[in-house]
Amino acid sequence: MTTQTPAPSTGIDRYFRISERGSTVGREVRGGVVTFFTMAYIVVLNPLILGFAPDVDGQFLGGGDAPNLPVIAAGTALVAGVLTILMGAVANFPLAIATGLGLNAFLAVAVASRMTWADAMGLVVLEGILILILVLTGFRKAVFHAVPGQLKVAISVGIGLFIALIGFVDAGFVRRIPDVAQTTVPVQLGQTGQLAGWPVLVFALGLLLLIGLWVRRVKGAILISIVVTTVLAIIVETIGDLGPGSESPTGWALTVPAWPGDVFDLPDLATLGEFSLLGSFESVGVVSALLLIFTLMLADFFDTMGTMTAIGAEAELLDEDGTPPNAQRILVVDSLAAVAGGAAGVSSNTSYIESASGVGEGARTGLASIVTGVLFLLTIFFAPLVAVIPSEAAVPALVLVGFLMMQQVVGITWDDLEIAIPAFLTIVLMPFTYSISVGIGAGFVSYVLIKLVVGKAREVHPLMYVVATLFVVYFAINPLTDWLS
Numbered sequence: 001m002t003t004q005t006p007a008p009s010t011g012i013d014r015y016f017r018i019s020e021r022g023s024t025v026g027r028e029v030r031g032g033v034v035t036f037f038t039m040a041y042i043v044v045l046n047p048l049i050l051g052f053a054p055d056v057d058g059q060f061l062g063g064g065d066a067p068n069l070p071v072i073a074a075g076t077a078l079v080a081g082v083l084t085i086l087m088g089a090v091a092n093f094p095l096a097i098a099t100g101l102g103l104n105a106f107l108a109v110a111v112a113s114r115m116t117w118a119d120a121m122g123l124v125v126l127e128g129i130l131i132l133i134l135v136l137t138g139f140r141k142a143v144f145h146a147v148p149g150q151l152k153v154a155i156s157v158g159i160g161l162f163i164a165l166i167g168f169v170d171a172g173f174v175r176r177i178p179d180v181a182q183t184t185v186p187v188q189l190g191q192t193g194q195l196a197g198w199p200v201l202v203f204a205l206g207l208l209l210l211i212g213l214w215v216r217r218v219k220g221a222i223l224i225s226i227v228v229t230t231v232l233a234i235i236v237e238t239i240g241d242l243g244p245g246s247e248s249p250t251g252w253a254l255t256v257p258a259w260p261g262d263v264f265d266l267p268d269l270a271t272l273g274e275f276s277l278l279g280s281f282e283s284v285g286v287v288s289a290l291l292l293i294f295t296l297m298l299a300d301f302f303d304t305m306g307t308m309t310a311i312g313a314e315a316e317l318l319d320e321d322g323t324p325p326n327a328q329r330i331l332v333v334d335s336l337a338a339v340a341g342g343a344a345g346v347s348s349n350t351s352y353i354e355s356a357s358g359v360g361e362g363a364r365t366g367l368a369s370i371v372t373g374v375l376f377l378l379t380i381f382f383a384p385l386v387a388v389i390p391s392e393a394a395v396p397a398l399v400l401v402g403f404l405m406m407q408q409v410v411g412i413t414w415d416d417l418e419i420a421i422p423a424f425l426t427i428v429l430m431p432f433t434y435s436i437s438v439g440i441g442a443g444f445v446s447y448v449l450i451k452l453v454v455g456k457a458r459e460v461h462p463l464m465y466v467v468a469t470l471f472v473v474y475f476a477i478n479p480l481t482d483w484l485s
Helices: 011-016 025-039 041-050 069-091 103-114 117-137 139-146 149-170 198-215 221-240 279-284 286-301 303-314 327-343 355-360 366-388 396-411 417-433 436-453 462-475 477-484
Strands: 097-099 174-176 187-189 349-351
Touching: 011 025, 011 366, 025 221, 025 355, 025 366, 041 069, 041 097, 041 103, 041 221, 041 366, 041 396, 069 097, 069 327, 069 349, 069 366, 097 327, 103 117, 103 149, 103 286, 103 436, 117 139, 117 279, 117 286, 117 327, 139 462, 149 174, 149 396, 149 417, 149 436, 198 221, 198 396, 221 396, 279 286, 286 436, 286 462, 303 327, 303 349, 303 355, 327 349, 355 366, 417 436, 436 462
Parallel strands: none
Antiparallel strands: 097 349, 174 187
């Protein structure tokens, strides 16, 4: 007996194929709301990652000689809202978009110190344009297939460890040892090998709360933990008057939690359009700028295809070849998101695996993404609340995201040395060098080298030789520059 798909009853149903995919408008709305609450932390977290990093001129993102977190929060919410709505309307897929974790940390840690923020965001725009070209020409898929699947897994795992380390360091749970002679290990627990200060306790309680909510599968666990921990931080600061960490080793690392004068305000979108497309070439030179663009592309390149495949699998939308519907449209919108993130001055935007939470709630179509996007746009008007939240309340999310990415490590065959060693170097060198690009490069170069040594050169895709060669140039850029000069 053949089961017929219910006929669409409304224009919305027909456009999004809601009934055809076995869903309802109510389930799509619920799924969109759940996705928003699962990933809304990025509106808080992105300003904390980008907002406290001065550029080469000592200026902060958004302009001025002091951090301006509400401006970054407003821009983050705007781009996430618009591009997530575009994903839903154009690609009809339950996938939300926001600033990519890892890439924003790379900009703050490794790029902004070498050029102005406008130049750094110009690099992001160029990277997004190049990825869009690669998508439209089909080259992105070719390179994606050229990289061994287990190295792709290792990249995700390494980024997860890197993100987790950033969280622990920003919270003061892990600190650099102030040892000029470098006679001891470079990091330790707390300030003196022991935890000290109320802010670290606030972080620890926030992390425990988040873990408890997550294992109980509470929807919006990350956002709930940030809100609750922030309230605790405000209480602690009101009682203890701890002040900033720059004045006391037991003070707040980045933001002193204090209730703002205005909760609701018209958004200040000062970061929009603050990018210089070619300024980086003047700041660091053509070769270094091209290598940075290449690094951003590598960090951004493989994420979306894996994410959309995972979401499609959970939603049971993949075809017999394991490809989600409208795959090309998904990749085009995601590439545009990278361009938009740079043009808006809030770092590259990309697809979020947290969208799986909405799919788990029943989302199967792009209507869920539109709901998520609208909620992001509404948060623009509450950007002043971002200034309340200390990093100790937000960075437990980084630790959890690191755990989620670490789970993929089971996909690596550890008894196969030809892939296990490159995967290991990829994973460990990201946090150990505080650099995503170093980990990726070490993995690619060692993979090609091992295949050559064992006489299996033909198993390596030609594009891998090209990428590995570029990474050799990247690692040798300083001696090469000295030699050429």
